[in-house]
Amino acid sequence: MTIGEALPGVTLTFVPRGSQEEPLRTDVAAFLGRTRRGPLGVPVRGESWNDVVGTFGQPDGSSATPYALRGFFENGGRTAWVIRVSGPAETASAQWLQYQVIASSPGAWANGGRVAIRFQASTLAGPPTVSVRVTVPGEPAETFAGIPPSEVVTRLATSRLIRLVPVEQAPPPAPARRDERPRPGGPPISTLAEGSDSSGAISRSWDLILAGGSDVAPGQAEYSAAVQAQADLPEPALVALPDLGADLTGETRGELARELMLTALTSLDRLVVLDVPPDKSSVDEAVKWTESLGDKKLLSTAAAYHPALEVPGTPGARTVPASGHVLGVIARLDAERGAHHTPANAVILEAVDLAVEFPEPQQVRLFEAGINLVRCTRGRGLLVWGGRTLSNGFIAHRRLVHLLVRAIRRVAGPLVFDVNSPELRLTLVRALTSVLLAAFRAGALAGSRAEQAFRVTCDESNNPPEQDPGQVVCEIEVAPAAPMEFIRLRLVLGQDRDLEVIEA
Template identity: 25%
Template sequence: MPTHMGYPGVYIEELPSSVRTIASVTTSVTAFVGHTRRGPLNRPVRVTSFADFERRFGGLTARSALSYAVHQFFGNGGALAVIVRVAKAGTGQDACVTLRSTEGRSECPVLEVHAKEPGTWGSGLRVAVDHDTPASDRTFNLHILDARGGARESFTGLSMDAGHGRYVETVVDAGSSLVRVKVLDEDRPDPSGTVSKPFAAQLPALDVELKVKIGEVEREFTLFEPDRDGEPPGDVTELALLLERKLRALPDAPGRHAFAGAEVTAFGRRLQVVAGSVDPDDVVRFVGECANDLGLEASVNPPVFPLEGGADGDPPGPRDLIGSEGGKTGVQALRDVDDVNLLALPELSAYESTEDMVTVLSAAGRLCEERRIFLLVDSPSTWGSVDAARAGIGAFEPVRSNHAGLYFPHLQLTDPLTGRLRSFPPSGAVAGVIARTDGERGVWKAPAGTEARLAGVRSLTVRLTDRENGLLNPLGVNCLRTFPVVGPLVWGARTLEGADALDSEWKYVPVRRLALHVEESLYRGLQWVVFEPNDDQLWQQIRLKASAYLNDLFRQGAFKGGTPREAYFVKCDKDTTTDADIARGVVNVVIGIAPVKPAEFVIVRIQQFAGQFDLS
């Protein structure tokens, strides 16, 4: 009611809606766990395209089966992936450089700059320092360049004082995607390049001959020529512009840009001269008596400070992939990630030991059951024939689960790095096909058949016939086939529990994935029920909300049956929730669905007939 009614009339008050809907969750967000060129270790990162993956994880590399799987995922229709970079324990190392200072004391290390993540990529980073700030006697600027990737970052007005608002550790660690820093001493790092001594208020005579050397290239020039340069510079800033113009006019060595891109900056009463190069050897040196008179030899450093010592971690072993639940490493890093529906471990197929492969799959399978994720299992690379597959499938008995599906054989694609044909595990491409199918038809449609084409695939490592397919399908192996005109495609939709001998109700991949989708949607959509009064009114609301959600799926074709009554039911009343349940704070909701199962075997009967039909 209105809080105050002071006059006779009509009062209007807006009330919050009591309608609570159950929304469908995602169905095809795929997590990839394994080795990459770069990226944060054991930390899930979402990527929305392969270009995004290249920026965050370094793109394709021959040592990373995961990188190719992600490439195939997006190439086959995938839209969103979660990447967890894992490396063999103790093998990765981040690149580093230590910046030094000569302010007020003998040279000493003051600032360590580390690559944000381990890997040889960090050895391509370059750091530059200047003191061109409003408080040029106390603060400094830090510039980071990725010489290989082209990314640049700049942080201005930094201080080495922990109490300053622009404290270097706080600003850089929070804002940089390339580096992190560690303060070793309170002094500022020296600027990069050549820094002059402070000029007096009255500039010295500038019509002098200077000799400058960058690397092995030496040039001479006249600093100020009245006939050409007009009025002499009146302050240090104008002197900086004059010197920069003179340096850029000097001829470079063939293919170099050291002189042409030179930069001269004025800060305070000093000049900083930096070669236009990211080569640390391109040090600017002014030589001769005139250079000494002008004070251009005060401090000489490289134009950039290179990070060194980065090392890629070795591909992870079984223990690294399994990870630690407490430390959230390996596949366990996915425990805190919402909206992951599929899991791929493309590096497992290259393991020589099937026992190691099964050990990792066992841990991954337990995670999938807890988090309602479906696991895509690559067949071992050693399965080079149907007989090898039939003989090897027995090793997977300990991990036969309705939360996993196994795909055979491997794919043959052109390697973008070499241009040669190469075999790859199929999980990445299959995940892309699943994502495409979910988007076009729905999670209840089997990701198999003539619509489930494998884009970019040239051929398969084993070409299967109908009879050979018939030997593997009853064992719960999803076959990849090549058909005329259509090309390579997925031709199986069974879970690992889908072997005929097991007679499981979760035999088919779409049935299992539809149930996971419904479970997760109801789990999230009914969170509001917690702590509500456990009475008839609550039970009625639960029935209405759950029925509305299931009816929407029914209209889209997710369930069989001609009417909603035949497709699903929702029960939540005094029969499902007794007085004893209410006393314990429990409300029981019973939901049943009739999922559509795929037409795995199509039988066409043809019969001859004699005589003629009367078509009149």
């Protein structure tokens, strides 16, 4: 990705390392929320905090998502998808010649930004050039020097901050009289390059001010679109909405959370991490809110962490939901020990305190309701304390299922158009057995022998002769390492409905 020009003739180009998607990973997160700038509703993949800042800008205190993202990467997260959520915001702009200089994305962030443009006509030293310098409050300045006039639009397309677009359907200029003053917009770039500027100047400068940008808080429709966008991504295995509690209120907030959990229940390959809304200040209100989100099956797809954290900000500390930092801890432990490891009793970095300290009886109440605590302990600092879903199941079990489902899809997907036969069933059993053996050797499954850890059944007992030959059924039983509770998955391979994985 070309960032811009720091010096005349020097272009800084960065090629992201290892940027290919890896659907089998279970440490990749998706964040849905508000940011300072960036494309609206479009999933953007980042592999570092610098990637996020380059696309979405620095945290400016207007939303929690940027701080959550910073907490994710500071706590060991390696890859995050970001979907910026906003209402119908306006884009800041300014007029230049026959072009519109517009901010690279909607929002008020670019208001007051200055775009200094200098045209240098042909001289003995060389052909005509255009130089542009962009300064926006809160953003690093950008300089594009020595651009041929015919390449200005293309070169500014690499800017993080602005774009240059022709004014559509602009009326043709009327013939100028000798006593008529030049049009405020001035001549087009091509005319300047030909040296026909009526002023006869060798060089000419413009100082433009961007204005007209506005921010609009997202509603349920915008969040629903973001939920669907993340559901269409095969890579994320962790999902958070740090600004949901502040952006939506009442029943719409619960409806959106249920919509997100339903996508996780359908895909069976990702964990939703929710934050208790800031207006649910008491323990009873927090418990009542989480219990209202759905039945036990739906709640098994999500975990909640409470209370919020105090993180460094400018100026002073800022209160942000814990989900981003917790996702970073989960991702870190995933890389160190595997998806089957319980994300508990682990240190949280890039946070200085808890937003509120609950007395022990209230902590017990939260724990019994399936809300995981973030605690401050003497000598260790802030810790993730608890690893259960909102249904009081184990997060480690859910994430083991997510890993297995992703692996099963990878090995079974290419076989979806094969006709049911003993050869196909044997191929499927061998492929699934290799996946489960890998999990067993990694310590994710119980038992001293593989036979005690898992069982794959794909024969005439669940594929009788009278069954549709275009469909194959395979049943998988898995015993997690601890505690000893079997997980049952049912794999249906059908030519007419693709690959389906069902949790029994």
